[in-house]
Amino acid sequence: MTEINTSLAGLDAIDWAELEHAYGPADDVPGQLRALCAEDVEARRTALHALYGNIFHQGSRFPASAAAVPFLARMAADVSLPDRHEYLELLAALAIGYDEAHLPLGPDIAGWRRELAEFRCRQPQDIRAEFDAWVEAATDEGERRVREMRRATFDHEAQLAAAEAELGAYDAVRGRLPALSALLGDGDPTVRAATAYLLAWFPEEAADSLPRLLGALDGEVEPAVVATVLVAVGLLGDAPLVERLASFLTAGEPLVRWAAATALARLGATGAEGAVSAEVFAELAAVEAEPPGPRVLFHEGDLRGYAATSLTLLAVRFRKEALDAVTDGLSATSGPGSFPIAGAALRLAFGEPIADGLPEFGELAEQQQRLIRTLGSLGTETWRWVNFCAIVRGWGLPHQREAMRAYAGMPEE
Template sequence: MTHTDTPLTGLDAVDWPALTHAYGPADDVPGHLRALCSPDPEERGKTLDELYGTIFHQGSRYPATAAAVPFLARMAADTSLPGRAAHLELLAALAIGYDEAHLPGGVDVAAWRQEAEEFLAQDPREVRAELDAWVEAAADDAERRRRDFHRTMFDHEQQREAVAAELGAYDAVRRELPALRGLLGDDEPAVRAAAAYLLAWFPEEAGRTLPDLLRLIDEEREPAVLAGALVAAGLLGGGELVDRLRAFLTAGQPVVRWAAATALARLGGGGAAGAVSTEVLAELVAAQAEPPPADFPGVLFHEGDLRGYTAASLVLLAGRFPDEALDAVTHALAAASGPACFPLARAALRLAFGEPGPDGAGPFAELDERRRHLVRTLAGLDAATWQWVNLWEIVGAWHLPTSRAALRAYAGLPEE
């Protein structure tokens, strides 16, 4: 920006009515962006909710999403404006959707770009033929009905627009990173934390981002900000960071030790020699039992659910510590309820049975005791937790019964 520009310069030059979001023409977006500059925190909060509901509706992005990005980025960089950390968090959401889909490995942007390119090049008739074949290949009538519903609801043109909009939003945020990297040195801890979180999702920029993150790691005194920077560096870096990050396993603050272990688990999962040690395992097992407190500004990864993130990280240790990792996640699952169970159940099933496949878990009688204990733990979750479709889908991916009563019967537990 020049000295005469403002974060909203050029806002009225965008043809917003010609762009769309979740509810149609995006002519309301300029008003929302203006309201985000308000000194009134209540107005800003309501406006953020509106934007999350329109240009990021349930994780979807739209043609209007990328158009809003430059204005949000300029707001985040303008130190005269309030609420800048929230703007950075929104930018991260617009770029990648819900971050759980990219953890614990980070954004595989090369695969994302290739998949998008292949999908956009597909002939709609070929897509329809593949869907028809998929429906016909269903194992039974119930599965066939489920697949037929998906085929009926699938709109190829709408999906093409969604694929283009998602990648378009990601690249729009990426173009703003040169101006946002400097926020790692911002006076506000919440802004530094949000900047580290945002930068973690752009591996194509790692060569420029990692040096800044490492400087922040060397200088930061706020534990939660330091923890976020460690996780971000672990998501972007490689084996060259192992020795540098390992030193933080002995930090005085539990959240910093957790972050170092999380970063090293990811680096070890990528094949870095010596990254996964008994010290890494010990920190993750301890955090799985009792996640470390992360005071303001907090750790933003996995929406602040450190136990869920830890479970996903323990999956990366399965090659070296399979039994210890499964025991830790199963123990945490037994003490959880509601949506907090979802990442734990997914991680535990992955540790127990590998990736979902056609064979599933198999007969209960053929399972070893650790796997039986996991199934009994799942079947013992309270009825309120079993009301969530999310849990049905998770256990169903491993071909386990998708109701509490049926899973209890499978495990030989008494009816309730």
């Protein structure tokens, strides 16, 4: 119990009722943190689920989020506790939200800090005037209604508070990295993998993290840990690492080869010569056909989706081949798993989103036509999602399934 009490030291010194989470005062957070140290498995699961709902509600962070970080970090480092990898995963979520928003290039922390600094200085009336102009620029009535709703729900004070809470949670986790990075040598492979995943999101700490991550590759035998470390190195590193990462392209484990290719694609996109090769493309394309296992934490374990976004980084050299591979991957998915792949395929096929719509179907190139038919072939389990329709609409395409099929000259169903 001594170690558990140490993990929770100072918990009662915080006035949690004065802090907010998703549902109001955060006075229930201390009990949930204590329950994470319980011997009862169900009690821990219930508490962790409640914490995600309270301090990471649908990706949002709150003042109570940063306050919970020191306790979660100490629990993650307390070898007497179970489930420590889950606490590291929660810390990563509190820091960056949903990671797909930052992939495949990694988080732009400097830009994030700059945008918040600029937002602090802006006057609400100036932002509302920009919203008015944005609404007036809508190209159709449906888009106008969406924009009007965004304008009506804009609350400058609430948005600023939310942005402050997000960056506050990020910096709270960042402050714990020196202690947590030692967990790269933990005896539990799930903890080692979760630690590497956590370190990947802090480029400002790369000078310390990169040597530790590279050292962790020496002697590591667990494929999921090796893969996680490789992707983390790719997100934090630069050109001098290309040769070492490329050596993993010949690994026996497909997951490790995917990770090396993912890291090299990212380094190639940042200007590292020699990072983008035919072998890199081949490994990413193979994942579109058949994602390897075991599961890794990046992109919520959706390797096909992550590979699709990585393939967009290879467009300068392999655009046509990448589009074919991603279209194949799209045909094998449904539901939310289709979202990142559809976005990647559309970007490869048409470049940036097209506000003014596309030409007649017959004027499109063969590969573009194939992608449109693939989109039209996806079932209602995909088209029923507003997120998917918004992705398609962003490229000026029909955003209803039957309209897409009609555009492609496909038969009615």
